[in-house]
Amino acid sequence: MSERIGNVKPKGAEKSQVARLPSRTVLAKEGKCSVCISEYEMGDIIKGLPCTHWFHKDCIDRWFKESRFCPM
Numbered sequence: 513m514s515e516r517i518g519n520v521k522p523k524g525a526e527k528s529q530v531a532r533l534p535s536r537t538v539l540a541k542e543g544k545c546s547v548c549i550s551e552y553e554m555g556d557i558i559k560g561l562p563c564t565h566w567f568h569k570d571c572i573d574r575w576f577k578e579s580r581f582c583p584m
Contacts, residue, residue: 525576535559535569547571547583 538556545552545568552558557569565584567575575583 523580524578525580530573530576533559533561533572545571547575 535557538552538554538558540554542552543566544550545558546565547567548571550568552568558566559569559572560566561572561582563582563584565582567583572583
């Protein structure tokens with residue numbers, strides 16, 4: 513099949529890259545996640561990308577299963 517369609521690369525990010533992203537706990541109201549469009553609540557775990565955008569940890573982990581790029 514690879515002769516017909518070529519080498520197919522996974523479209524998501526490498527798990528090891530996603531695991532190395534910094535994360536922190538939200539300590540005050542400070543914005544919203546652009547993936548789920550929900551406000552951050554105190555105690556939520558958020559994860560930052562090199563582009564300086566932050567998202568809920570679970571939201572961005574799911575996002576990176578399908579894409580290698582920031583949702584913004």
